[in-house]
Amino acid sequence: MGRNTRKRRSSMANKAIAASAALALGGGGLIWANFYASAHESKNSSQNQTKAAAAQVATISCPDVGQKLTNVPGGARSGVDRELANLDKQITEAYARLASTRQAQTNDAGFVQNAIVGPLKEKRAATIDRIRINIQRAGGQVQDLSPLAACTTQGAQTNAGGGQNGGQQNGGQQNNGGQQNGGQNNGGQQGNGGQGGNGPTAxxxxxxxxxxxxxxxxxxxxxxxxxxxxxxxxxxxxxxxxxxxxxxxxxxxxxxxxxxxxxxxxxxxxxxxxxxxxxxxxxxxxxxxxxxxxxxxxxxxxxxxxxxxxxxxxxxxxxxxxxxxxxxxxxxxxxxxxxxxxxxxxxxxxxxxxxxxxxxxxxxxxxxxxxxxxxxxxxxxxxxxxxxxxxxxxxxxxxxxxxxxxxxxxxxxxxxxxxxxxxxxxxxxxxxxxxxxxxxxxxxxxxxxxxxxxxxxxxxxxxxxxxxxxxxxxxxxxxxxxxxxxxxxxxxxxxxxxxxxxxxxxx
Structure with a gap:
């Protein structure tokens, strides 16, 4: 049998109410306490209203390398799939760092670019090169994918999911990293909203x-x-x-x-x-x-x-x-x-x-x-x-x-x-x-x-x-x-x- 997770949810788990944003994430969540420094929830547990402190930038946007790979030899598929999964993991880790370093972003206009977006590009470039090597070793031809290594940051408000209209700015910084007083309001909800700090918003x-x-x-x-x-x-x-x-x-x-x-x-x-x-x-x-x-x-x-x-x-x-x-x-x-x-x-x-x-x-x-x-x-x-x-x-x-x-x-x-x-x-x-x-x-x-x-x-x-x-x-x-x-x-x-x-x- 496989590794499927089959766990029934206990009534205790279903009824447990987070007293604060940090508790809501069980101490191991995506958004850490410093990101929620000014967060609060309603005292009424049935009205779990979290007002997240506004992030400098809403999210990270990276080109989807997998969608560009339309002709991968069978012998390279498994290796390429593993590297594509590595790209997803890298973006997830970078987003977590983006969300958890609000204070550092406020104090340093170059923090997002120097500490998050720049290093992410380097990791992605190395992974993309391994994809190229996998394909070529299997006898395939691959286009130049190196331009897909660079990522940007973008705001949370777009129309119909069109991420390209989301406010990408200057190699990963918005207003030189110095957004104050609410950042992306997105219909009035501060930050990225949601109990987990990354959506949804009003x-x-x-x-x-x-x-x-x-x-x-x-x-x-x-x-x-x-x-x-x-x-x-x-x-x-x-x-x-x-x-x-x-x-x-x-x-x-x-x-x-x-x-x-x-x-x-x-x-x-x-x-x-x-x-x-x-x-x-x-x-x-x-x-x-x-x-x-x-x-x-x-x-x-x-x-x-x-x-x-x-x-x-x-x-x-x-x-x-x-x-x-x-x-x-x-x-x-x-x-x-x-x-x-x-x-x-x-x-x-x-x-x-x-x-x-x-x-x-x-x-x-x-x-x-x-x-x-x-x-x-x-x-x-x-x-x-x-x-x-x-x-x-x-x-x-x-x-x-x-x-x-x-x-x-x-x-x-x-x-x-x-x-x-x-x-x-x-x-x-x-x-x-x-x-x-x-x-x-x-x-x-x-x-x-x-x-x-x-x-x-x-x-x-x-x-x-x-x-x-x-x-x-x-x-x-x-x-x-x-x-x-x-x-x-x-x-x-x-x-x-x-x-x-x-x-x-x-x-």
């Missing part, structure tokens, strides 16, 4: 009853109907539970195989019960499944949703958890609906075994929204409002909904690609697949949560909720993402394809 939320109507029933994140009146109109639904057995870990076997804590945030897993960083395809194929249909051993996983109400969960002092700013009570979905649909222009073909699909971008806040694929809404509003860069505040009796429609075109050859993107694609505007790709069943994941509605008071968000994220991405809603690895049996996959192509509704 500006990340919107009352859904006041949001503009922008959705049509059945329209996905790419703006296209999942399937129309023509083509393959059937559906196949698989029921795999809501992770009631608390199957969690902070790995990502797709992006960082063999690397512990490769995701730097916690995932919910349903379906395949042996998914961790070290799981081979053979182990995944032989694993147990939480799906009612035992012919479905596929792995479905997504970042957990937490409510930041002052509670401490089981991972409060763990990597990927409280140590990296992912804090608060983990919410189990009330519903997790997994449905496969067809193509509106034609028939679909079977997915290959072990096909991997990542949709959305966990780093969309700093990467920009080119790969973002996010739908936030509330029950009763899904055919009216779909949000990308905001978390919804739902009215009483309404639940928070996360919906993800996956890519549904496949290149017909590969189960993965070097950047985990180019072997699959979304359909074109007319519903067809481009570049000779084949239409495959489209996975739609709909997660429904009972979330205590946050409140905005005096420009602060009280009891916010957020998805887990890489710490430097500040728990922005645009960073939501979803992952899938196909391990349907051949018989069950054939049944799915037949149901979809003949217009049936199957389970």
């Amino acid at each position: 500006a990340d939320f919107v009352d859904i009853t006041k949001a503009p109507r922008n959705a049509q029933l059945g329209v996905g994140a790419n703006g296209l109907a999942a399937n129309g009146n023509g083509g393959s109109r059937g559906t196949f639904t698989t029921s795999c539970g809501t992770n009631g057995n608390d199957n969690h870990n902070t790995d990502n076997v797709i992006v960082a195989p063999g690397v512990t804590n490769g995701a730097h945030h916690l995932h919910d897993y349903v379906g395949n019960q042996n998914n961790d960083a070290f799981a081979s395809d053979q182990e995944l194929a032989a694993a147990e499944t939480s799906c009612q249909n035992q012919g479905d051993k596929s792995s479905y996983f997504w970042p957990v949703l937490r409510v930041q109400d002052g509670s401490q969960d089981f991972d409060q002092n763990n990597d990927g958890g409280g140590k990296e700013g992912n804090v608060g009570k983990i919410l189990q979905p009330a519903q997790a609906q997994l449905k496969f649909v067809g193509n509106k222009r034609g028939k679909v073909v079977a997915m290959p075994t072990a096909l991997r699909i990542i949709t959305g971008d966990a780093k969309a806040f700093v990467n920009g929204n080119a790969n973002a694929n996010v739908n936030w809404s509330c029950t009763g509003f899904e055919n009216k409002v779909q949000l990308e860069d905001k978390y919804p505040i739902c009215p009483q009796g309404s639940q928070v909904v996360r919906t993800t429609n996956f890519q549904s075109c496949w290149d017909g050859k590969n189960i993965d690609s070097a950047n985990h993107r180019t072997h699959v694609a979304f359909v074109q505007a007319n519903g067809t697949c481009a570049n000779g790709f084949k239409a495959i069943p489209q996975l739609q994941v709909r997660l429904v949560y009972n979330v205590p509605a946050p409140k905005i008071q005096n420009g602060q968000v009280v009891n916010p909720y957020a998805v887990d994220s890489f710490p430097e991405n500040l728990h922005k809603p645009i960073t939501d993402h979803n992952d899938f690895i196909n391990f349907f049996s051949q018989n069950t996959m054939n049944k799915m394809v037949n149901c979809i192509n003949t217009g049936k509704r199957c389970k």
Whole structure:
């Protein structure tokens, strides 16, 4: 069996309320006491309102090297993946230092550049060079990646996750490191907000009853109907539970195989019960499944949703958890609906075994929204409002909904690609697949949560909720993402394809 973390949360952990920001992080959190020197919380434990001292700079933005690697020889994949994971670790460490050195930044205008951004560039340059060596030793060609070593700092307020509009300044310094009196206000919330000190902020939320109507029933994140009146109109639904057995870990076997804590945030897993960083395809194929249909051993996983109400969960002092700013009570979905649909222009073909699909971008806040694929809404509003860069505040009796429609075109050859993107694609505007790709069943994941509605008071968000994220991405809603690895049996996959192509509704 793998290294999955299966820990039930005790009632004590769920009820523990942090008396101060330092206690909220269990002494081992991302943001240390000097960053919270002027922080305080409401004396009412149910109104966990943290007013963080303003950071000099909100976050660190580094080019995503992995997305540039579209042609890595098979013999170099494992080494390259390890180095890409090292790059993520380096950014996480640099962000932690940025967040914990507020006083030093105030006293020294060059501190951010000299002590954080400059050394980070040197580490990244060495790691990027090792990536080049790995690829060339395996007989591959690689473009000059050295310009990707340099990082900048940016403010927390952007539009729709477009990190490039976030106020990047002068090689990593804003106003020569001397921002005073609140820094990034971001809708009134000082600093980066949130119980963990790295989001979310009041500006990340919107009352859904006041949001503009922008959705049509059945329209996905790419703006296209999942399937129309023509083509393959059937559906196949698989029921795999809501992770009631608390199957969690902070790995990502797709992006960082063999690397512990490769995701730097916690995932919910349903379906395949042996998914961790070290799981081979053979182990995944032989694993147990939480799906009612035992012919479905596929792995479905997504970042957990937490409510930041002052509670401490089981991972409060763990990597990927409280140590990296992912804090608060983990919410189990009330519903997790997994449905496969067809193509509106034609028939679909079977997915290959072990096909991997990542949709959305966990780093969309700093990467920009080119790969973002996010739908936030509330029950009763899904055919009216779909949000990308905001978390919804739902009215009483309404639940928070996360919906993800996956890519549904496949290149017909590969189960993965070097950047985990180019072997699959979304359909074109007319519903067809481009570049000779084949239409495959489209996975739609709909997660429904009972979330205590946050409140905005005096420009602060009280009891916010957020998805887990890489710490430097500040728990922005645009960073939501979803992952899938196909391990349907051949018989069950054939049944799915037949149901979809003949217009049936199957389970």
